[in-house]
Amino acid sequence: MITKKQISDILKDYNTEDLAIATVCSHSSLQIFHGARKEGLKTIGICIGEPPRFYNAYPLAKPDEFISVDSYKNIPDIAPLLRQKNAIIIPHGSFVEYMGADKFLDLEVPTFGNRAVLNWESDRTKEREWLEGAGIHMPRLVEPEDIHGPVMVKYHGAKGGRGFFIAKNYEEFLENIDESEKYTVQEFIVGTRYYLHFFYSPLRQEGYKLSNGTLEMLSMDRRVESNADEIFRLGSPKELEKASVQPTYVVTGNIPLVARESLMPKIFSLGEQVVEESLKLFGGMIGSFCLETVFTDQLEIKVFEISARIVAGTNIYTNGSPYSDFIEEGLSTGKRISQEVKLAAEQEKLEVILS
């Protein structure tokens, strides 16, 4: 992984009055570019081959410039060009996935957030160590023979919402399990899903204060999962077993929602605990992150996963959310990121928020 020292050296050559926001043309890029433009920063879209035509339809979100690569794996080749343009990379889920974690960790371009978080987030065991260390309730891991209620069975090869099944008891587990594959069994939390979009700033000192910096909760969404969200129109999971249709959990989009206001203290506490623990474990998770949660009918909040960067659910709120509008009218996560970059540049603290 690239060191703090290396980034610091690169930044010495940057013209901090002419910074550019760069990201891969997918996931939440429209919002990232839109927010950067509003904040007066230059924008660079990294794409494969010809620039995607759809940006032409959205003039306020179209990057000032495109840089083309043959494959996202080759982004390291354009690192010198990006540095020359004073580029700061805003990583998103697709950025990391397309490029590959290893190459991403080594990329010699200043990147928003702390790249070290990737090691903690992508390894299920370390993620659990981090979150449970922060006092967060996660779904329990269960041994098959101890299944006494609904569980989610996840094959190790599972990717992108396929390769899961839900069992309500041990019998259903036995009926459905393919023992030739590795799997984990995890408590299935019954409730309603909320994806909470936070922002941790080590620079702002006014607001919801943490030991160092401040925490914001900008918005929340529920993912739209294909086909699980609509498959009930065909039949119950049990009835579908007999037909040739399997529930799958592939994210196709997002819908907006808000949470009961009485849960706000709990929501902020969760964000706070996760950030504080990250500060202890690996120097802190900086900028946008998302807690993927279930709100139970006991009004408990269980966290089943963390994403340590901007999530696509924020795309609903490109011009403000019911929460972010309480901070600044029309504030999106994309805009908030660019504000942080500008603030760091002004305070000559870019190395605090970049890695």
Place this chain on the structure above:
Amino acid sequence: MITKKQISDILKDYNTEDLAIATVCSHSSLQIFHGARKEGLKTIGICIGEPPRFYNAYPLAKPDEFISVDSYKNIPDIAPLLRQKNAIIIPHGSFVEYMGADKFLDLEVPTFGNRAVLNWESDRTKEREWLEGAGIHMPRLVEPEDIHGPVMVKYHGAKGGRGFFIAKNYEEFLENIDESEKYTVQEFIVGTRYYLHFFYSPLRQEGYKLSNGTLEMLSMDRRVESNADEIFRLGSPKELEKASVQPTYVVTGNIPLVARESLMPKIFSLGEQVVEESLKLFGGMIGSFCLETVFTDQLEIKVFEISARIVAGTNIYTNGSPYSDFIEEGLSTGKRISQEVKLAAEQEKLEVILS
């Protein structure tokens, strides 16, 4: 209950050019404070112990001042302080619930809306008398032996979304009923839920006119109910009976929606009838109210409950809704409430909208 005369006397000592909007720090308080600030009114948050930290994250919705109590039951103790600050209380669902209806009715601080509505709304028989008197279709009450279609069975002790079950016929009723508890059986209206957010102004004369004042419909939402909204992923209600999982209906949040425009005349009629009947029965329900409805596939609207004050579903629309934006860009229910208070102060008619 405090009398009109007592409120009127209290108001005589108020400096109506320095009014403050006060409410309990929960439910829809962010929006109430945010709207009041936009209208230039002072704001007071009533909280237990230390002010909740999460307000610090939302500077545009943070009250100017907090007043702390040991328990919401002790709000009467701060009544003199509130009066001294020219405070007007905006009651919301949690306010009334936390404080207790009796104490709320006696509270010696001017309160937005007509407190008398509480007697009609909290008593199921009187609520039905009111709504059916207004010509509204409510779900029928059913005797168990007359169950010939889906019903909702509700135990008397039921609170906050638990202690219900749905039966499709008499057999299912018998299978599930716990005869040791008191219950009511009510027709289950099959359709889609819409929570309609109205505002009745006895002061504005321009708009959708009623016999006295005007009616607005500012927005609508659907409640997110845990676990009923997502439990179908586990199995059908029948299949779940065998497992240890019960559907529950605890509100955890809200999602936005809009209604077919051809239903607008019907929607406004419902609001109108309810207000007109309230004027006859108890001097009128003033300000925000919500009709909790089901739209059937015959495009009929059935009302299953009324909330006679701001509901949390309006929290989606803290900066305007697809409907309220047709009145004034960015109008929230919270802002609308403060507009009404200001209008009453200007017209020297505060006693008309307060009780």
Place this chain on the structure above:
Amino acid sequence: MITKKQISDILKDYNTEDLAIATVCSHSSLQIFHGARKEGLKTIGICIGEPPRFYNAYPLAKPDEFISVDSYKNIPDIAPLLRQKNAIIIPHGSFVEYMGADKFLDLEVPTFGNRAVLNWESDRTKEREWLEGAGIHMPRLVEPEDIHGPVMVKYHGAKGGRGFFIAKNYEEFLENIDESEKYTVQEFIVGTRYYLHFFYSPLRQEGYKLSNGTLEMLSMDRRVESNADEIFRLGSPKELEKASVQPTYVVTGNIPLVARESLMPKIFSLGEQVVEESLKLFGGMIGSFCLETVFTDQLEIKVFEISARIVAGTNIYTNGSPYSDFIEEGLSTGKRISQEVKLAAEQEKLEVILS
């Protein structure tokens, strides 16, 4: 059908500096009037009998003027009056349905869009010819004996969301089919529904370019269908068969959503293909249109229907959408339509966008 020549002759007498936007008071009329007002155009609401009172509640969306008819079938009688007022009709789904397709096609008032599209859109065979000709994936038509997976069975008389059923296999088809009625059997695409709101401008040359003009994607929604969206609370489709409850698919409203950004190129391609094919087949589908789609868990997009004018799902976005805000802050489809009318008037090309 009225000819291009006739419309052209009518337009010769129009004062293009005093145009009025006219539509039937339903469906998406609030938004159409609201958008027209923002663009500084006059507005005319066509209604039956007295003007609907609910417009009084929404001053920014209330038409400047109402013209009353006894029945929407009699709109041709007010054609001279509409022409005298330089009116341009914005047709929406209810407009065409209430008036009747035949009368609509003959109406002697300039109408936004190409009326010829109606013949292609209302005839299932021609619609399929158009869309499949455009390279679009539609659900396959299936012979009953070839049912090997979920299908949607639709009786020919079916209207407004009733008269459908879903079968998972041939047995279920046989159990449910009423052979005394005509029906079609169509593959049931399992996934999540997205209704994509496009705008094709033959006049704008900057943006996502087509062979002639540009394409925009302004927003998307999911329809709320009564009772299918909530009937799972009662039981699975199988369990409900035994009770007296049938799933129905009547649209009662809409909820907002956004799509995975990586699908944007595919989304724009779909819109592009449909427009290009329409240009070949019948001179082009102009202005707003909607592709009714299902996103599968393979991230394929299947189109099950097209609406060739403004759809009610755009009513969610009366003050901008997460997408349209990238074009212009606060842009609704209603506003976009009026922009196109103004642009055509300025360029003296009204006959290009009207028919």
